[in-house]
Amino acid sequence: MRMTTLCLVLGLLPALSVAAPVPADSPTGIAFPEGYQDWRVISVSHRHDNNTLRIILGNDQAIQAGRAGETTPWPDGAILGKMVLKDTAHDAWDTALVPAAFVHAEFMVKDSARFEDTGGWGFARWLGRDLKVFGEDASFAQQCFACHTPMKDNDYVFTDPVVLP
Amino acid sequence: MRMTTLCLVLGLLPALSVAAPVPADSPTGIAFPEGYQDWRVISVSHRHDNNTLRIILGNDQAIQAGRAGETTPWPDGAILGKMVLKDTAHDAWDTALVPAAFVHAEFMVKDSARFEDTGGWGFARWLGRDLKVFGEDASFAQQCFACHTPMKDNDYVFTDPVVLP
Numbered sequence: 001m002r003m004t005t006l007c008l009v010l011g012l013l014p015a016l017s018v019a020a021p022v023p024a025d026s027p028t029g030i031a032f033p034e035g036y037q038d039w040r041v042i043s044v045s046h047r048h049d050n051n052t053l054r055i056i057l058g059n060d061q062a063i064q065a066g067r068a069g070e071t072t073p074w075p076d077g078a079i080l081g082k083m084v085l086k087d088t089a090h091d092a093w094d095t096a097l098v099p100a101a102f103v104h105a106e107f108m109v110k111d112s113a114r115f116e117d118t119g120g121w122g123f124a125r126w127l128g129r130d131l132k133v134f135g136e137d138a139s140f141a142q143q144c145f146a147c148h149t150p151m152k153d154n155d156y157v158f159t160d161p162v163v164l165p
Numbered sequence: 166m167r168m169t170t171l172c173l174v175l176g177l178l179p180a181l182s183v184a185a186p187v188p189a190d191s192p193t194g195i196a197f198p199e200g201y202q203d204w205r206v207i208s209v210s211h212r213h214d215n216n217t218l219r220i221i222l223g224n225d226q227a228i229q230a231g232r233a234g235e236t237t238p239w240p241d242g243a244i245l246g247k248m249v250l251k252d253t254a255h256d257a258w259d260t261a262l263v264p265a266a267f268v269h270a271e272f273m274v275k276d277s278a279r280f281e282d283t284g285g286w287g288f289a290r291w292l293g294r295d296l297k298v299f300g301e302d303a304s305f306a307q308q309c310f311a312c313h314t315p316m317k318d319n320d321y322v323f324t325d326p327v328v329l330p
Contacts, residue, residue: 020330036329037205037329038205039205040202040203040204040205040206041205041206041220041222043220043263043264044209044218044219044220044264045218045255045261045262045263045264046211046218046252046261046262047258047260047261047262048260048261048262049260053209053210053211054209055206055208055209055327057206083327083329085327087211090210090323092315092316092323093212093323095212095213095214096210096211096212096213096323097210097211097212097213098208098210098324098325099208099209099210099327102329102330105329105330128330129330130330131330150257151257158255158257158258158261159263160263162220162248162250162264164201164202164248164267164270165185165267165270165293165294165295165296
């Protein structure tokens with residue numbers, strides 16, 4: 001029985017698991033945060049101008065800071081991920097909007113020194129389910145930063161963490 | 166230094182950390198799932214009839230089943246948690262709705278044998294940030310179940326898991 005299990009592990013699993021290609025690094029120098037799917041939730045939002053639902057996730061440093069209320073500023077090492085999905089009415093509950101197509105994944109990486117020119121945050125975005133890297137060069141981050149500038153007093157972050165009871 | 170740390174751990178931390186009281190068990194016999202705040206996200210939704218945003222979380226069994234597409238039926242042991250919060254417009258982005266007051270936490274616990282009368286799911290709800298247990302007696306679960314019955318072909322679950330790329 002043990003040998004069978006071993007054979008399965010050694011022989012079959014590698015054939016079954018097709019590893020997704022690693023997305024290209026962002027032009028801002030940020031690597032795609034592998035394993036972000038296991039991060040815990042910071043908040044959610046719904047934009048009714050472009051009909052998207054958003055799931056905002058945080059790495060461990062971000063979760064810890066969010067729960068402690070230590071987010072002005074967020075600590076170096078914190079990463080926030082925003083998963084953007086088109087909304088659609090639920091088939092069986094027409095006043096509920098639920099996620100449909102995956103639009104993009106975007107991340108803010110806090111590193112005060114490295115990203116001094118953009119408020120201490122590095123910006124990165126990957127498009128669609130195939131996670132095509134966004135931005136011809138690093139200059140796109142200036143647009144991200146410009147949009148986040150009204151939130152300067154909140155360390156340039158739109159999201160306030162939900163602390164669950 | 167070690168002794169100082171030890172003293173801090175033994176002496177100071179218990180004084181600083183005020184443990185929240187454990188919520189009462191649901192009349193359906195379900196204990197409040199402690200630590201659910203660390204569960205990973207299953208999906209999100211927005212109900213515009215009652216102006217609430219929902220964060221749907223899953224325990225490890227639920228996350229595993231969701232990612233594997235093994236949710237008709239969900240496996241015994243899976244627990245889904247729905248955190249319901251009132252929505253409000255973002256102060257700096259008026260077409261974005263973000264979470265406000267916490268309304269309630271509700272859970273569905275899959276146990277085919279134990280909850281045979283309600284589709285194999287046990288239902289439980291706790292109200293507000295003080296997590297006041299919902300339901301005078303176990304009969305409230307019949308209302309939950311009635312509302313979920315249109316989803317019978319989806320194992321009585323409204324939420325389809327978002328599989329993040």
